[in-house]
Amino acid sequence: MSGIVRIRRASRAVVAAAVLGAAAVCGSVVVAAPAASAAEPSQTSLTVRAPASVGFAGGPVAFTEDITNSGSAEARYNLELKTVTGVGTPPDSIVIDYKDPADGAWRSVLLTMTRGDASVVYEGTVAGLTVPAGGTRKVDLRIGAPMGLPHDGASNGGFDSITLRSDLTTPPHLHDRVEAEATSTIKVTSIGSSLAHVPATAVAGGAPIEFDAVLDNPTPSDYTNLGDVLFVDKHATVQVRTADGSWRTLDKVPGTAPDDPYGVYLQGRDSSLRAGGHLVARVRVSYDATTPTGATGVNPCVFVNEGQPFRGTTMCSTGATVQVQPAATKTPEPTPTSSAPMPVPSSPAPSAPVSSAPTSSAPVSSAPAVPVVPASDGTPSAPVAAPSTTPAPQASAPQAPAADAQLASTGADHTAGLVGGGLVLTGLGAGALWLRRVLRRA
Structure with a gap:
């Protein structure tokens, strides 16, 4: 913004103005006496084009101040610069540079700091x-609010604006006379980070969650010695997607206290971002199986001029909360090693299910062997009646303990023969009973 231009003159100038006013009333132009003209100071003006804003803890922003000498002789001036900020201003918070016209190099203006009850002044x-x-001479300047020194940023204090006063004086008077002055107000804005599209839940030991980490520099300041940090739970693993689409795992840096979260540098330590810059990092975070269930934070912060990790000028923004859920419980599929069949080898009666097959009532009531008898011509004959005397002692053969013991020890290879034999004997016995009933009816 352009500062308000003010021009100061000696008391004789006030007298001359009164004379000119009287001349105007008389309708004529009065020329000042030669003696008075010799005492008149040169006509001097100052135009300041201060920046509208600078970046908090960022680099200096260039601007110009124009000095105009409308007098008849060359004039020599001093440009006195003074900034006024709030009481929370720490040391090394203001920098002013001047471009040397001889070689075009930027040189720092030596500033002194004075702390008052209501403000802090740098001059x-x-x-x-x-x-x-x-x-007219153009003076190239730049002003910034670095909030400390390189790798030694202030961790406390701040201000939201700078009042810049520019005074043009004419040396070598004991008390330099102010020829012109201008006052400007410069806002202090900040770089910032944020998160976008963070999932609300994650599963411990499960798939990672993905979201965007955004770094914005809306200020006119360049930033160097910059750390774009994401703080996560110590059980988390953080990866960023690279330009070729692959994922790179970031190193976790522990905090100073045991319970502090871990931080990862999304662009690395001592990174930079130009004025108006915008970066979006695709991030994914996974939580190992030992992560406690419940809410955990994902919080972004920006550090400038770190002396050690997470110690410098700090700007943190609102993070996100993720609910960590336990791993999903899956129903085990039946396998040879599953829990259901495991007790079978230790069962005290492994043969019980097998020995019950020959004595089961199911094959007796539905015995398909009964129609074997009607396959004859229906007349009584010795071959049919003879089996009726033998089934009784043979039907009990499958019930013998020796047969059970042999089945348990040898396996299912003999089971088919025993069961088949039992069904045949049962069928013969049933046929004899049927034949006896037919003969009685006859």
Whole structure:
């Protein structure tokens, strides 16, 4: 913004203005006396084009101040610069640079800091600025709020604006006379980080969650010695997607206290971002199976001029909360090693299910062997009646303990023969009974 231009003159100028006012009333132009003209200071003006804002803890922003000498002789000036900020301003918070016209290099203006009850003042001077008669000189300056030194950023304090006062004085008076002055207000804005599209839940030991981590620099300041950090639970693993689409696992840096969350640098330590820059990192976070269930935080912070990890000028923004859920319980499929058949080898009566087959009532009541008898011509014969005397002693053969013991020890290879024999004997016995009933009826 352009500062308000003010021009100061000696008391004689006030007298001259009164004379000119009287002349105007008389309707004529009065020329000042030669003696008075000799005492008049040169006509000087100052135009300040201060930046609208600077970045908090960022680099300095360039601007210009124009000195105009409308007098008839060359004039030499000092440009005295003073900033006023809030009481929370720490040391090394303001920097002002001046571009040397001889070589075009930026040189720091030596500033002194004065702390008052209601404000903090930084003051410095750019001396020896010569302006030819009737000419204008442009002074290249830049101002910033670095909030500390490289790798030694202030961790406390701050302010939201800077009041810049520029005074143009004419040396070598004991008390330099102010020829012109301008006051500007510069806002202090900040770089910031944020998260987008963070899932609400994650599963311990499950698939990772994905979201975007955004770093924005809306300020006119360049940032260096920058750390874009994401704080996560110590059980989490953080990866970022690279330009080729692969995922790179980031190192976790522990905090200073045992219970502090771990931090990862999304772009690495001492990264940078130019004025107006915008970065989006695709991030995925997974939680191992030992992660406690419940709410956990994912929090972004930006650190500038870190002396050690997470110690510097700090700017944190609102994070996200993720509910960590236990791993999903799956129903085990039947396998040879599943829990259901495991007790079978230790069963005290492994043969019980097998020995019950020959004595079961199911094959007796539905005995398909009964129609074997009607296959004859229906007349009584010795071959049919003879089996009726033998089934009784043979039907009990499958019930013998020796047969059971042999089945348990040898396996199912003999089971078919025993069961088949039992069915045949049962069928013969049933046929004899049927034949006896037919004969009685006859």
